[in-house]
Amino acid sequence: MKDVIRQGRLGGERTHDIESFLSSMEADRFIAEPDLLVDMAHLLMLVRQKIVTEEIASALMKPLLRMYQEGVPTDAFDEQYEDIHAGIESGLTREAGSEAGGRLHIGRSRNDEVATCIRIKTRSEIFDQLHALIRLRRVLITRAREFRDTIMPGFTHLQHAQPTTLAHHLLAYEQAFGRDFSRLSDSLARVNLSPLGAAAFASTGYPIDRKMTADLLGFDGIVLNTMDAVAGRDTAGEILAADTILLTTLSRFCEELVIWSSAFVRFVDLNEIYCSTSSIMPQKKNPDVAEILRSRAGSLLGEFVSAITITKGLPMSYNRDLQDLNPHLWRGITGIRRDIDLLAGMIRTARFETERMAEEAGKGFSTATEVADQLVREFDIPFRTAHHIVGHAVRKGTMDLNTLDEAAIEVTGVSLSSRGLTQIIIDTALDPAVGVNIRRWPGGPAHSATEQAIIERERVLADD
Numbered sequence: 001m002k003d004v005i006r007q008g009r010l011g012g013e014r015t016h017d018i019e020s021f022l023s024s025m026e027a028d029r030f031i032a033e034p035d036l037l038v039d040m041a042h043l044l045m046l047v048r049q050k051i052v053t054e055e056i057a058s059a060l061m062k063p064l065l066r067m068y069q070e071g072v073p074t075d076a077f078d079e080q081y082e083d084i085h086a087g088i089e090s091g092l093t094r095e096a097g098s099e100a101g102g103r104l105h106i107g108r109s110r111n112d113e114v115a116t117c118i119r120i121k122t123r124s125e126i127f128d129q130l131h132a133l134i135r136l137r138r139v140l141i142t143r144a145r146e147f148r149d150t151i152m153p154g155f156t157h158l159q160h161a162q163p164t165t166l167a168h169h170l171l172a173y174e175q176a177f178g179r180d181f182s183r184l185s186d187s188l189a190r191v192n193l194s195p196l197g198a199a200a201f202a203s204t205g206y207p208i209d210r211k212m213t214a215d216l217l218g219f220d221g222i223v224l225n226t227m228d229a230v231a232g233r234d235t236a237g238e239i240l241a242a243d244t245i246l247l248t249t250l251s252r253f254c255e256e257l258v259i260w261s262s263a264f265v266r267f268v269d270l271n272e273i274y275c276s277t278s279s280i281m282p283q284k285k286n287p288d289v290a291e292i293l294r295s296r297a298g299s300l301l302g303e304f305v306s307a308i309t310i311t312k313g314l315p316m317s318y319n320r321d322l323q324d325l326n327p328h329l330w331r332g333i334t335g336i337r338r339d340i341d342l343l344a345g346m347i348r349t350a351r352f353e354t355e356r357m358a359e360e361a362g363k364g365f366s367t368a369t370e371v372a373d374q375l376v377r378e379f380d381i382p383f384r385t386a387h388h389i390v391g392h393a394v395r396k397g398t399m400d401l402n403t404l405d406e407a408a409i410e411v412t413g414v415s416l417s418s419r420g421l422t423q424i425i426i427d428t429a430l431d432p433a434v435g436v437n438i439r440r441w442p443g444g445p446a447h448s449a450t451e452q453a454i455i456e457r458e459r460v461l462a463d464d
């Protein structure tokens with residue numbers, strides 16, 4: 001079980017504390033499989049470049065392939081190894097002998113090895129997240145289509161503001177998640193480049209072929225400057241930042257689900273599989289999944305801040321501090337796919353209480369803007385004057401003809417009923433559906449605008 005790396009320069013018996021302090025083994029569980037891929041790609045390149053013989057290559061490829069099929073053996077994860085790279089190389093050397101095992105590391109370093117593994121694992125998490133975002137956005141669009149004409153109150157400051165539709169609300173989130181999608185796919189282009197061949201930082205004198213290993217590992221190209229290739233972790237920071245932004249949007253939606261499922265509001269009845277009960281209060285149905293999802297953005301922000309702060313002030317090129325970043329990266333980005341799918345599931349199975357939404361839609365004078373707008377249209381008065389008249393009426397507590405007329409006289413000295421204001425004009429403006437359907441410009445809540453928005457968002461989704 002000897003660590004092949006420590007048998008040269010250094011002696012001494014390290015205590016368990018020192019070994020486990022230095023070892024990245026725990027976090028390296030996330031890159032054990034990518035490490036085998038990196039080993040195999042590097043080996044194929046070495047043999048094609050005639051840096052190792054075919055005999056050596058096949059003596060190494062057999063155990064590598066077996067490990068890939070059966071999984072990296074547990075003893076490779078022993079903390080006496082500084083990391084999984086040392087663990088795998090030590091195991092290979094034991095199995096294939098030092099003549100073969102000792103040649104795998106020709107022309108590379110753990111510095112480019114780990115940087116490559118990080119990008120492979122990160123890339124695969126991003127792919128999973130992008131797929132989950134597609135699923136979530138599809139659910140949002142589907143449910144938006146279902147609730148095109150479901151009038152509900154729209155809020156600012158969490159106060160009833162203007163009526164809108166549930167579709168409008170759902171499409172707002174779909175659009176925001178669409179931006180998360182494009183942020184992540186933009187980042188993917190920067191992540192999916194190969195650092196392999198940078199070796200410690202200055203590349204190597206062996207006639208390696210960086211393009212070949214990059215192709216074999218599915219990268220779009222190489223990280224050209226070899227110093228940056230081993231030192232840079234900004235791409236890891238970028239993904240953590242993009243995911244933090246994503247989870248922040250997700251947490252806002254979950255906060256609404258928590259509010260909407262409260263007995264005060266009752267806009268939604270969440271499927272029971274997403275809820276928990278109380279150990280003491282038998283009646284409770286708590287929206288626990290939404291609550292934990294709401295908190296996840298906070299945890300992730302912590303990981304992002306930790307990771308980016310570790311890189312702050314580090315000189316070129318590789319520094320061991322970088323190892324300490326990896327647990328934050330893995331804790332941060334693994335699990336996001338699941339979070340997105342949980343929200344999608346909750347929305348797909350939610351029962352929206354459309355009657356309750358309709359009941360609330362006109363409350364709190366939320367159609368007052370439309371009444372003011374109607375006064376402007378009918379009597380060609382400035383919007384601010386109409387705003388004052390309606391404001392006075394709200395203060396009086398009703399929105400009927402008499403009250404509005406009194407308010408008009410107070411504000412302008414002129415009666416509006418004498419100029420033709422009728423109860424019918426007021427009632428029309430007070431109807432939430434009228435207010436919604438007059439807002440028919442691109443992106444608005446009107447039925448026609450929603451139809452258009454759904455077509456447009458489906459097109460964007462199909463392109464993504």
Ligand code: ARG
Nearest residue numbers: 024082083110111114322323
């Ligand atoms: N376990 C290390 C890491 O995660 C691998 C690179 C080690 N390099 C070194 N020069 N000690 O960063």
